[in-house]
Amino acid sequence: MSNYDRWVGLVGIAFSLGLIFSSFGIETPEWGDVVGPTFWPRLLCAGLLAVSVFLVIKPDPDGASDRAIGFRHFFAFGAAALYVLALPILGFLIVTPVFIAFGYLAVGANTSRRRIGEALFAAAAGTAAIYLVFQVLLETQLPSGQLF
Amino acid sequence: MPGDSAILEALALVTSPMMLLVIGLSVVGGIVVGAIPGLTATMALALLIPVSYSLPPDQGIAMMVAVYVGGISAGALTAILIRMPGTPAAVATVADGFPMAQQGRAGQAIGNAVVASFAGTVISGVCLVLFAPTLADFAVKFFFSEIVAVAIFGLTAVIAVSGKTLSRGLFTALLGMLIATFGVSTVDGISRFDFGNTNLQSGIGLMPMLIGMFAVSQLMKTTSDSQRPSQAHLDSGPIYPPLGDIVGNTTNYIRSSLIGTIIGVIPSLGSGVAGLVSYAQARNASKTPEKFGTGHVPGIIASEAANNAAIGGALIIALTLGIPGDPPTAILLGALMIHGVDTGPMLFENNSGLVYSIYFSLFASSVLMMIFLLAFGRYIAKVTRIPNRILSPIIFALCVAGVFSGNNLTFDLGVMLVFGLVGFLLDRGGFPLAPFIIGFLLGPLIEDNYRRLMSFGGLEDFVTRPISAIFLALAIASLLYSFWKRKSQAAVRA
Numbered sequence: 001m002s003n004y005d006r007w008v009g010l011v012g013i014a015f016s017l018g019l020i021f022s023s024f025g026i027e028t029p030e031w032g033d034v035v036g037p038t039f040w041p042r043l044l045c046a047g048l049l050a051v052s053v054f055l056v057i058k059p060d061p062d063g064a065s066d067r068a069i070g071f072r073h074f075f076a077f078g079a080a081a082l083y084v085l086a087l088p089i090l091g092f093l094i095v096t097p098v099f100i101a102f103g104y105l106a107v108g109a110n111t112s113r114r115r116i117g118e119a120l121f122a123a124a125a126g127t128a129a130i131y132l133v134f135q136v137l138l139e140t141q142l143p144s145g146q147l148f
Numbered sequence: 149m150p151g152d153s154a155i156l157e158a159l160a161l162v163t164s165p166m167m168l169l170v171i172g173l174s175v176v177g178g179i180v181v182g183a184i185p186g187l188t189a190t191m192a193l194a195l196l197i198p199v200s201y202s203l204p205p206d207q208g209i210a211m212m213v214a215v216y217v218g219g220i221s222a223g224a225l226t227a228i229l230i231r232m233p234g235t236p237a238a239v240a241t242v243a244d245g246f247p248m249a250q251q252g253r254a255g256q257a258i259g260n261a262v263v264a265s266f267a268g269t270v271i272s273g274v275c276l277v278l279f280a281p282t283l284a285d286f287a288v289k290f291f292f293s294e295i296v297a298v299a300i301f302g303l304t305a306v307i308a309v310s311g312k313t314l315s316r317g318l319f320t321a322l323l324g325m326l327i328a329t330f331g332v333s334t335v336d337g338i339s340r341f342d343f344g345n346t347n348l349q350s351g352i353g354l355m356p357m358l359i360g361m362f363a364v365s366q367l368m369k370t371t372s373d374s375q376r377p378s379q380a381h382l383d384s385g386p387i388y389p390p391l392g393d394i395v396g397n398t399t400n401y402i403r404s405s406l407i408g409t410i411i412g413v414i415p416s417l418g419s420g421v422a423g424l425v426s427y428a429q430a431r432n433a434s435k436t437p438e439k440f441g442t443g444h445v446p447g448i449i450a451s452e453a454a455n456n457a458a459i460g461g462a463l464i465i466a467l468t469l470g471i472p473g474d475p476p477t478a479i480l481l482g483a484l485m486i487h488g489v490d491t492g493p494m495l496f497e498n499n500s501g502l503v504y505s506i507y508f509s510l511f512a513s514s515v516l517m518m519i520f521l522l523a524f525g526r527y528i529a530k531v532t533r534i535p536n537r538i539l540s541p542i543i544f545a546l547c548v549a550g551v552f553s554g555n556n557l558t559f560d561l562g563v564m565l566v567f568g569l570v571g572f573l574l575d576r577g578g579f580p581l582a583p584f585i586i587g588f589l590l591g592p593l594i595e596d597n598y599r600r601l602m603s604f605g606g607l608e609d610f611v612t613r614p615i616s617a618i619f620l621a622l623a624i625a626s627l628l629y630s631f632w633k634r635k636s637q638a639a640v641r642a
Contacts, residue, residue: 047318127545138199138202140198
């Protein structure tokens with residue numbers, strides 16, 4: 001029996017109820033069409049609510065235990081989130097090499113002198129390649145920070 | 149005839165040096181990504197959306213078609229060399245490809261896989277050219293009720309066949325449709341679920357959502373599941389198939405390509421299913437079925453011809469009806485929308501030149517894919533050894549650069565992260581992601597046309613207009629088939 005389905009179901013219930021509640025704040029114009037802007041979202045919320053309740057009551061007998069979520073997954077997400085949060089402050093060209101080098105060492109779980117050298121090279125080459133493609137070739141903008 | 153000039157213009161465009169360079173580089177990029185275990189053609193396509201956006205539509209879409217062809221074709225490399233399909237499409241290739249590699253015939257296996265991939269793409273491309281315009285001519289006469297019925301059919305077929313349980317597929321599809329309602333409604337301009345955030349008034353961006361869902365979630369997965377399996381030895385012989393392998397499998401080539409094309413047309417079945425069904429059919433038709441699974445060339449041909457042929461099939465339904473059959477075509481359609489191109493039947497009316505350039509790009513990609521893989525397959529196979537510690541952080545930085553380049557908004561990076569996490573958590577729980585994106589694309593189509601139908605027509609149009617009635621009947625049949633299939637599978641297990 002999969003508890004995972006139950007957790008997802010509970011999140012689905014909270015999400016759909018929250019959106020149903022929020023839909024009462026949607027403005028309904030007098031000049032609008034017959035159906036109105038709230039019908040479709042409420043219908044979908046009702047559908048999601050029903051499926052979520054079903055998942056809670058009758059979860060899939062084949063669980064998801066073979067695909068467990070571990071600390072490393074959230075560590076990877078946390079590092080990615082920190083990287084994104086640091087971008088508006090420090091800018092792409094400063095944060096990206098730090099992130100790549102850190103990611104290289106963290107995923108490899110080895111901090112020998114050779115690995116550190118490889119990490120620095122990967123950081124410089126990776127950042128330069130992305131800068132060249134987006135800023136120089138495609139002439140798009142990369143996130144700039146307050147410092148750079 | 150105006151169509152002739154559009155064909156010639158598209159041909160001239162695709163064969164121009166710049167376009168061939170774009171297609172060639174994209175094919176190589178797709179091959180490299182497809183050959184790396186854990187990275188998929190879908191992920192490559194998602195990553196390319198921002199690059200595509202900065203190019204003219206014809207070049208951008210040609211690039212994505214080329215990556216699609218390269219990515220699907222290269223899945224065979226890892227299937228044969230490390231018993232791990234580089235892409236889900238190559239699942240059936242493992243059965244005979246890896247035993248051949250163990251017998252010291254990896255070169256012959258890869259050569260046959262490459263030529264079969266080429267044949268499958270070309271044959272399905274011919275079907276696309278022959279049938280898509282006729283289907284589009286028919287579809288252009290659709291009224292609101294027909295569009296709603298076709299979209300519901302696309303949606304139910306996806307839900308019916310995805311995921312271990314119907315409830316999980318339904319959950320992700322409904323979630324995708326619900327998320328698509330965020331922001332200003334196109335029918336009356338009323339903002340919904342913006343929570344006072346001005347960024348949300350324009351809705352959840354397609355690009356950050358796609359990249360989060362398919363690239364970031366995949367990175368979270370591969371970063372932690374970083375063990376590489378041992379690699380089979382690639383023999384020093386040539387990477388091309390003996391002529392006897394090709395001539396002796398002519399029927400297999402044609403049958404498998406047609407199976408792949410037909411399965412590709414059916415929403416959501418996709419190239420993985422095409423390869424498996426075709427493999428089973430080749431085994432049934434063989435005089436020596438006992439050889440399948442032991443390193444038998446016809447098995448590889450059946451799988452690879454069919455999984456590539458599914459590309460053309462999926463493009464038929466995507467270009468003519470605007471129904472994304474699988475995640476890669478959903479991303480392709482998304483890219484067309486980001487370029488401001490109307491998808492569906494009107495694409496043929498308003499952008500026939502673009503449609504022809506997609507056709508020619510498909511053919512050019514398949515030729516270049518075959519040349520690259522036969523000539524450099526030995527070297528490209530080495531990318532299967534690139535460790536995740538190098539790839540993951542650089543690809544994530546690429547995601548950030550790509551998403552930011554779309555609107556220059558840090559908010560979009562947050563959207564990408566949130567959908568990356570949501571995609572990862574859903575995937576870990578066995579919830580299929582394909583229905584989410586298909587729901588996200590088809591939901592607004594259903595709502596907008598339903599609201600217009602109710603203003604200018606009525607519910608009775610669904611049954612009084614034959615085409616919408618047929619598609620609604622197909623949708624119901626698809627759901628019933630799904631229930632029956634699941635029930636019979638449960639009975640077999642019991």
